Amino acid sequence: MRPSRRHPLLVPALLCALAVLAARPTDATEKKASDDGGADPGLNAQVVRLYEDAARATQQYEAGRLEAEAQRATALRLEGLLDRERRDISVLHEDLGRIARAQYRNGGDLPLTAQIILAGSPDQLMRGQQVFSQTNLAVNNAIEKSRRAEAKLAADEAKAAAAWQSLEKRNVELAGLKRGIEQQLEEARGQLQGQADASVAAGACRGAVRLDQPAVQVTGAWVAPVETYELSAGFGSGGSRWANRHTGQDFAVPIGTPVRAVGSGRVVRVSCGGAFGIEIVIEHAGGYYTQYAHLAAVTVDQGDRVAPGQWIGQSGTTGNSTGPHLHFEVRVTPELGSGVDPVPWLAARGVPLG
Structure with missing residues (x-):
């Protein structure tokens, strides 16, 4: 068997449902079917209605599928944002570590009395206190920036989790809708073939659904x-x-x-x-x-x-x-x-x- 030529988005059953969306049994058709001894025109209409129901459900399925694709894109975008935020927080933590190590090497943790004793001159003491003050400011700023980043990360993680949950719910709904479409099409095809067999037996082609x-x-x-x-x-x-x-x-x-x-x-x-x-x-x-x-x-x-x-x-x-x-x-x-x-x-x- 050779490879098939397929539409990219829907299975053949769904495509068939879309294809017969415009199907209608006309009054003339029903009269011909009755006159020629073919299939029951009421059954004709029932088969066409089954196809129409499947076609409408298929349109809903396709709209839902497109919505699910958009939801998936949103969830993936949020995941990418989370990855960047995690990397940024990691960099902030590294910066805090470097500042703390530099402060320790520069004696930033010594009490003021010890700094006065160790200072070679008043100018050296003043410079040391300025460096200490600047270092503390940098540490405080880095800590605050890290806290804000972590809070934003937590909020975005909640958004991403909600997006994935919404997508999962949509996929469950779509799966149920697709099963319903397939059941409707199976019933319609069975009735259509039954009418066809009756038409063949009667030798009346006009009894088929038109x-x-x-x-x-x-x-x-x-x-x-x-x-x-x-x-x-x-x-x-x-x-x-x-x-x-x-x-x-x-x-x-x-x-x-x-x-x-x-x-x-x-x-x-x-x-x-x-x-x-x-x-x-x-x-x-x-x-x-x-x-x-x-x-x-x-x-x-x-x-x-x-x-x-x-x-x-x-x-x-x-x-x-x-x-x-x-x-x-x-x-x-x-x-x-x-x-x-x-x-x-x-x-x-x-x-x-x-």
Whole structure:
């Protein structure tokens, strides 16, 4: 399995929740589902609400994570300040030691009578008393400065401890919020896949959950079919799962991951039966076709025009599938058996995978 291409901040489950934030079942969609004998439109709405709840919780999680990062930066800044203050206090203590040693060597601890007896002259006595007075002043100043520094250090240590405690509390809250998001997504994916299986059994693709199209920010003419993924079975792979050889490239993604059209084109097939489960085939310029299979939901109909990066469905595990993934093919005809390796095909169009 090749390395995955990942977003830096959130796990794929959280990204998926954000991705479907705009999901809404429309009245027309619910009517189509009912007319075509597909999944219960009320269940459609329930699944979408689960995704919406997870998406809102994900926004809270991300806001909290950013706040936790700021709290951590504050705590680290306070720790750096404490280190400097400790070094300053150490220097002050060294200064006090030097002053005390100098005072001792200069006879600063002798009583005045002894200083008079030992002085060679009145001038020498006066100079000695001046030095003694200056030394005492320096000692007192150093002691006071040390006391202030130690008091500030104690206060800043309390601030740092409070900052770390606040960060720990925030992290506990975030962990609980993340667990809730994962539970909501797991429930939503289970219901979504259940609807997909019902749609396949009824031969009615319109029974799947449909999503409103969000604004698409795509700069190139071609994109990967999913944003966050791990590459699994590749083109030409052998094994007991396939009658001959694997005819496409598999992307290991969670159920419900938004699937995108890799380029502009026209939808020529939306079907719900057979080994591919729910599948979409798109015709592109130049005589190529792309297939997206084992889906849990579709957002397009046959004849629709699509743009690069446009959502066309959600991944699932319908049909002859051993687990959640997107099966993606590039073909020279709309039919199975005319496939080419999708990885170099996309790479030649500026979309390296892996």
